[in-house]
Every structure is written in structure tokens, then in C-alpha cells.
Amino acid sequence: MFRRREKRFVTGFVVVQAQPGPGGAGHWHGHAFGLKGITEKLDLTAEQQAKVQPILDQAKPQIAAIHQEAMQKMHTVTNSTLSQIRPMLTADQQQKLDAIEKAHQDMLNARKQLHDTMED
Template identity: 50%
Template sequence: AAIALGAFSSAQAQPPGGPHGGGHMNPLEEMSSTLNLTDAQKAKVQPIVDQAKPQLQTIHQEAMTKAKAVIDAS
């Protein structure tokens, strides 16, 4: 679960365009690609991703707000 959440956090933290230059990929797809997950593994990870998504979105939004404040203060 920790690996799944870490990969999900990493996927959420990517700047627009992502590491592959094509916008945000679905977090499960990003994880699946990075970790070469099987369909069975994807099925086990999906509920974890779904459960963590709202909390990680809140953290991401707070980080973006703080970053904007720092940039605006410069």
C-alpha cells in the first residue's frame, strides 16, 4: 500500500504536462506503467487509489496555494 500511495503521490505531484509531456495520466495508469503491474495487481491497487485520492487532492491544492503565495511575494 505504501508503494501504491507513493507512486500515486508522485503522479499527482507532476507539473502540468507530466514527466512524459502529455498532461496528467490517470494515477493508476502511471503506477501500472512505472511498476509494470498485472491486471490482478491493478485491481488490488484501485481501491487504495480511490480512497487516497481526496486527501491527496487536498494536499496538492494546499501546496499549490502556498507555492503561489511564495511566487506572488517575490
């Protein structure tokens, strides 16, 4: 029973941690969480686009700030949860968890590097 819960937790941890972090993973902030896609699908005229763009531009930093704050809170909760669970794990399980965390951090670093390169 414990192993099943442990496996679900680690899986959930990986899923949660795989979410884009602040300033990372693609250009989500540039699209204001799909608002740009909506405007493209609506086939807006040039005049409509000119009116809509400033609204989208105004929303971007607000959405980015909300996203960053949420990611920081999730990171804090995840770290707290893992610090409580870690003592319950065997040495082998702790090593596996360390490897999962390292792989996740490596992925985030690679995404950030790619994002930074794309911005240049």
C-alpha cells in the same frame, strides 16, 4: 550583479509558475503522481489490478488536496516576493514582468480550458 540576480529570479518565477495549478495541466491527479504508471509497469494481473485500484482511488483526493495546498502556498509566496521586487524595477522591467505574468496566466487558462474540455 543585480541584473543577474533579477534575471535568475524571473527565470525561477517562470519555472515555478509553470507548474500545474489546481485542477489544471493534464491529468496528473488521475494518475496519482505516477502510481498508475508503476502498476502498469509491474504487469499486474487482473486480480491484482482489482485489488490495487481502490487503493489508488483512495489516494487520488489526498494527493490532489496536498498538491492544491502546496500550489496555493507557492502562489502566495511568489506574489509576496514579486510585490517586494516590483518597486526596485524600472518602468520597462515592470512592463516585462507584467507581460511574463500575463503570459503565464494565459497559459494556465488555456491548460484549464483544455483539461475541462477533456473531462466532458
